[in-house]
Amino acid sequence: MARERKEKPGPLEYNRRWPLQAIVGATLFFLYFPLIILMVFSFNDSRRNIVWQGFTLDYYEKAFNNSSLIEAFANSLTIAFFCTIISVVLGALTAVMLWRFRFPGKTAVEGAMALPIVVPEICMGVAMLVFFARVMPWPTGMPWPLNLGAIIIAHVSFAFPFVATVVRARLASFNRELEEAAKDLGASEWRTFWDVLVPHMQPGLIAGALLAFTLSLDDFVITFFTAGPDTITFPVKVYSMLRFSVTPEVNAASTILIVVTVVLTAVGLRMQDQQDQKAKAK
Amino acid sequence: MARERKEKPGPLEYNRRWPLQAIVGATLFFLYFPLIILMVFSFNDSRRNIVWQGFTLDYYEKAFNNSSLIEAFANSLTIAFFCTIISVVLGALTAVMLWRFRFPGKTAVEGAMALPIVVPEICMGVAMLVFFARVMPWPTGMPWPLNLGAIIIAHVSFAFPFVATVVRARLASFNRELEEAAKDLGASEWRTFWDVLVPHMQPGLIAGALLAFTLSLDDFVITFFTAGPDTITFPVKVYSMLRFSVTPEVNAASTILIVVTVVLTAVGLRMQDQQDQKAKAK
Amino acid sequence: MTEAAIAARPTPHVKDNAIIRFENITKRYGKVVAVDNVNLEIREGEFFALLGPSGCGKTTLLRMLAGFETPTEGRVFIDGKDIAELPPNKRPVNMVFQSYAVFPHMKVADNVAYGLKMDGVEAGESRRRVEEALELVKLGGYGDRMPDQLSGGQRQRVALARALVKRPRVLLLDEPLSALDAKLRDQMRSELTSLQEKVGITFIMVTHDQDEALAIATRCAVMNRGLLAQVATPADLYEFPSSRFVADFVGSVNMFEGVLADDKHDEATVRCPEIAAPIYLDHGVTGAQGSTVWVALRPEKIEMHKRPEGAAPMKMEDAPAGTNVVPGIIRDIVYLGSETIFEVELEGGRRVKTFRSNLTRYDQEDFTWDEPVWLAWHACSPAVLLS
């Protein structure tokens, strides 16, 4: 009916507002320009020149042959993998607990949960540095991947609150009658949890996992402060390459990281959208 | 009625689940321990010792007397201020445009909007570095605050998409009949915008502004790559102090930054909550 | 065919001039035709209802009056003037929206004063008129409240006051009662009619609820798939529907398909396969003999009598003159307190619905499940439909 249609005025209406269009268009272009340049110049056949010299994949080849870059990438993936698993478990438990139970100090816990999201990362970094340098030094010289333990713990500490927030939001839409229905039909508490609550949380768990993964993969500051000299991650490696000079190799490495992150996020959003549409169809 | 009450099982029910309580409690403690240590030791009357030596405010006094730290803080506040204003205007315009109009390439713009939220900050940093170092070098030696221009632009580029996202979400709950009612009562397009749409967006604008402010205030990576040698911000200053050694002065500075951020965020959340409750009461 | 059973609401304020005229109005959205060549006149002072199922185009028509939709073809006149070029904020009509659309950040008084402020009405005058409008909708003294302190019914009154304070030529109401609960709906129904009588402004209401339209409106237009199905007074709509769609949409009905067997000026006969005996009518049908027609019979117009099992089958010829009588068996009884709905199965298996008011508390004729009964109706009761 008419109600639906009026939500979408034709393109004509928009065209009448070209000043708005111009401002926003220019802004978008200006703000994204640096990122575009970064990516474009990873394909530029010149070491120092900002003028386009021709297309090349040389710098990607170089990046792939740089064994310390590859090692850093492997470290990053390993850290992100463990961080994701731990964050999802802890985050989901926390979310269920906050959603389900009343207990003394609940508000305080909810506030504390949000802290790592809010605290400046430089401060988190300093805190981790102080902690692992003085209070509880992580044993050095341990075999891979145990040497990554400190970084994983540091990453979990800022990633799991995001998971908890996402899962908590998902739980808000849970119909408690579903749980009662399962019990009414003969299910125990435990079966109800697995048969009803976990399937409902699933999109939140997936979104949270992807979030934790990309947060861990992309983190520079906290890793930089926590990591010992022998454990380099991808962003830290990119940084250290920069200290010498900005080479197209850095551009290539950055582009790879951007692509990985964007793809992961796009997949996550797509999955959430599908779930939302299913939920709407109901 | 009963429906409402069953949402809140008594504390008893929770106590039965003490293993869950223990796990989550331990986790929270363990993860927040570093932050607590950081803050506690800013009051410890000892330069190097991790054992408590007595309460002192000496390091806060020192921090306040450190003129370069104060200058960095002033820079940070100035940058955050301008970044907030520009981000709110651009973000709100973008949000209204995306919400209101259909136009060719809308999906692409919406995707592009999300990019700065997603792109790893190290990559954003590299991109800014390349951009301002090679493509469009920011003139040096300009009077304050013009010398901060490059940093402000860089900050706006990652802050305004957050504002746009928050405002866009707020707009989703707008009842378009309000707009029609205003027109029906004789208001022009422009009056309708100011009398009806802007008041509705207000909580989103405030939340977005606070978000942009804290994001700008806390940013380290992008600032680090964009800033010239003569423009130091607070997080960068903390970092440079760390390079010499971890002194309680650093702890004090970090604590100040944490407190400022947390207070700003808490105020923002409180304001949004009040608006939400008002909306619910309707 | 248009003599109503019930006196129409006395409407001294309805004038003869057409305040609204739709002329060959068509509205297309791409290939979808929302409104299809509608011609309609609404007279000054009427309380007019646009009635129909969702998606029938009634809201589109209303929104064309307000200026939120423009017709693809045709013209709309208010007071004889073509208003095609006028934007919504320049039209002499005001609207009460389905969600009421009360501005949530303004006090009640500021809401009501908004339209006057836009017109540049001077402050003292505005205050006086706002006061007056709030009194009119029984919200005197509520001016300083915020909308979130009001109930749904009160917010609707604010929307009414806000529209009426501008003294529009026509007031448009989009599903005015749909957001209220049942008890409040009944109350607002009668308040709306008395409000309209008091202010004497033409009201045009969109609704999907036939009870609402019948109870409130002086005249209704029933729409279906963009077309006007019938325009008539409530009683004519109910008793003399022009098509199967109208008969079915407005009220409950038993519909029988049949063939026109005999058609004279003052009597006619229809043979329906689902009813053993032919249906006798006391009026002519102006249809071709042998053509397919539909007989629409309202449940409250069917009488039910006991039919002793052993007794000799009553013949149609024995029935009182002008009455149709068919045998059946009660299959379902739905007791609703003030009335009871019976579902009676005819000999061919067709089920017929009939209502009975429960007029006394005891000693009522005692019908029960699976009881044989006679169904009887007067020859004037069925409406014969040609489409």
Next chain:
Amino acid sequence: MTEAAIAARPTPHVKDNAIIRFENITKRYGKVVAVDNVNLEIREGEFFALLGPSGCGKTTLLRMLAGFETPTEGRVFIDGKDIAELPPNKRPVNMVFQSYAVFPHMKVADNVAYGLKMDGVEAGESRRRVEEALELVKLGGYGDRMPDQLSGGQRQRVALARALVKRPRVLLLDEPLSALDAKLRDQMRSELTSLQEKVGITFIMVTHDQDEALAIATRCAVMNRGLLAQVATPADLYEFPSSRFVADFVGSVNMFEGVLADDKHDEATVRCPEIAAPIYLDHGVTGAQGSTVWVALRPEKIEMHKRPEGAAPMKMEDAPAGTNVVPGIIRDIVYLGSETIFEVELEGGRRVKTFRSNLTRYDQEDFTWDEPVWLAWHACSPAVLLS
């Protein structure tokens, strides 16, 4: 006082034993008393309705049967066994939830089979019973659909099948029709009754809608503020309410406060300040003379006759024996198609509501606004209430 005007639904499957017994049940939440010392027996095979406004404690009572609430005081018996200690998953009852609570991530067949899987029913047997249950609710062949492919009504059938497949002793229904639209609601109403007759299981339904309770239930309990107000068949509830609350909540009513002037075994008189003449009743009232009573008169039980303006005022004595007659003036007419609601103002200003079925299409007695009329009702029509 309990002779119904309408035959009760034939219920051969209702047995004499009490399948459910509430014994002195009280439920408190802090200081709030949700259920207040309720004693109630429900017989095997009944379709029982718990009826009342929201917050009256009806849902709490139902949830106690399911095991989701525990009584603060008192005991609940199913089949004579105290079930206080049984958790929800061990009770021989199943529930159809208000939201239906169909598991969204399971196919229809898996939803229905869920309860059987929990009971460890073997796969082949389970498949057979699921098939059977889906046939029963007319969803045969829908087993492979996902719930989001179903309409609201179909999802309700899934919830019914899922509960019935477990062959519970009692089926609990929480506002089963409230989420459906009006047309579907009427249909599901009759399907629910025939389903219950077919399976012969005791159904207990919670509802706030009196039409629903009257139409479906064999017996109803009306609740108010945690207390049982009345337990009776639908017809007894409507015609012989035990209190003003019941009379007002179930159906529409004209209520007059008065004083019991005269009370014999087979007649009584009540003087009401709002009605000029005393109200004559053809039965005794068992109340103290001079005590305050309330006379409840259903609108459909009031007749309306023309009162020629010039004619000599009819005296009460002239009225036919056993009839009460009062003069009034029609103030409002609400036409609803099958019936019309008249609001008649009595001499003292009190307005009385009366319904009239529109039995013929034309030649109907033609009442209009502001017309003087006689209102008449039989001496057996009013119910006299002591509280």
